[in-house]
Amino acid sequence: MSWVLAFSPEELTAIRLSLRVAFWAMLGSLPVGIAVALLLSRGQFWGKSLLNVIVHLPLVIPPVVTGYILLLLFGRRGLIGEFLADRLGIVFAFRWTGAALACAVMGFPLLVRSIRLSLDAIDRRLEDAAGTLGANAMWIFVTITLPLILPGILAGMILSFARALGEFGATITFVSNIPGETQTLPTAIYMLIQVPGGDLAALRLTLVSIAISMLALFASEALIERATRRVQGL
């Protein structure tokens, strides 16, 4: 069976890139995700339901469409992409950062939803109690709210990470399939099954993909359980 796991350098690159893209997609979207979840859970403002719909849009529209919209917005000649490239030197188009952006957008609804649900479930009277003890809004958030929603944050992060590992349509549309730059596991597998004799390599990467995903889910279950027990004080 040793031949099954004899990875070529290109395959190893795809695995490493996939993990890097998923990791940064998850981490980069986390602060924004928490902020948006807070807005949706506690904000009272005009256009709240519109924001909610926009956040959930990547879940329901075809990934190709999401990828195309990203291309229009963040491409070299895109509305935001041109500004970012000229003023800040940040380029997404056809870079691994673009893959991470596509994955972040696709995983965003899952991240926000998970955090928002745990925010909704919090006993806000605990925050009042912290207020009577002298804590200001910032301190209440850091010492009470954040620890209490930690299981929800962890769950959201894992979902976002897993979604990023599997992301295909938006990524390939936005940043194409460049080995070593934007070729992640799914796009690599897709390419391998298109070419003659690529079956074995495709199978190898498929197994790796399944292994990473299962590992992530197991780890998340354990983490979430631990965090939940901690929060409930058990």
Next chain:
Amino acid sequence: MLSVAVQHRLGDFLLDAAFESGAGLTALFGRSGSGKTSLVNAIAGLIRPERGRILVDGAVLTDTARRVFVPARQRKIGYVFQEGRLFPHLTVRQNLLYGRWFASRRGQAGEVEHVIDLLGIAELLARRPANLSGGEKQRVAIGRALLAQPRLLVMDEPLASLDEARKTEILPYIERLRDEFAIPIVYVSHAIAEVTRLATTMVVMSEGRVAAVGPTAEIMSRIGLFPLTGQAEAGAILSTRVAEHDTRFGLTTLRTAAGDLRVPYMDLRLGAQLRVRIRARDVMIALQPPQGLSALNILPGTVAEIGETDGPSVDMRLDCAGQPLIARLTRRSVESLGLVPGRRVYAVIKSIAFDHQAFGGAAPGTPGADADTRHG
């Protein structure tokens, strides 16, 4: 010194309450829905009244006319909530010290130990709230509020969610709090036994308004307030001092201004001060000093006031050497005995009528008050 005047509308309910109170424990007493919790929430800054003015120790916390509203976190008002509201993710120690991070003055060295010791929670420090009993949780909640250096302590039905045994466990701690700390306490309750045991001042609330304010003993002896303070448990409160123990018969003599009371033996040192509630339904009236009667307590006095009623029973206030005593008789007895204000009578009370509910611990604010008073 606390001064409160608040008007606030909550749906159909109008809270329109004003009172002033001083040191010691002020009880806000009334039925559920009488506006007690809304009133203390306004004091603590958790709700912003439509109109009103709230002062604690001369500091203006709310004054809608001058657009003053100090936020809750700057009020230095310790709040003990009905459900404790301990932070579930923190240990007991972390809960206790939470408010200290923000307290402007550090407090004396050893204060934390003193509070932990006073509340008997030293063994719980490493635990989390989920592993505490209801009584333990409330003691930790009290400690947490105290250690935030409050200038006023607000307690919203802190015993309501506990069973009788746990209540009996906590009451002595609240008494010690009242007697050992110089912090005034506002205590919300609908349980008359708690209020008569703990309160220095009583604020009776009804339908969002203050029906009466005054010293607890005086409020409890007002016949006109019985519909609000509770008919069944109505009774006078007497300040007493332990005068004598009779080991042979297992009796303790309590001295009051109205005369001596003999009650079942109490494990208290001579001279200890004690509040006693004598329920109106436990008092009988005789026109002559009774002879050949089993009851041990006979207090002479005069009829001071007879309540008005169309029902079968009548409440009357007696004046026993300046001490008010309440008696409940049938209307028929009142008529057949010819009881009218000014009439000299003898109040008869069975010793057995004094159950543990009748005693109220050391009287507040009196010199020599015995903080170790414990009962049943």
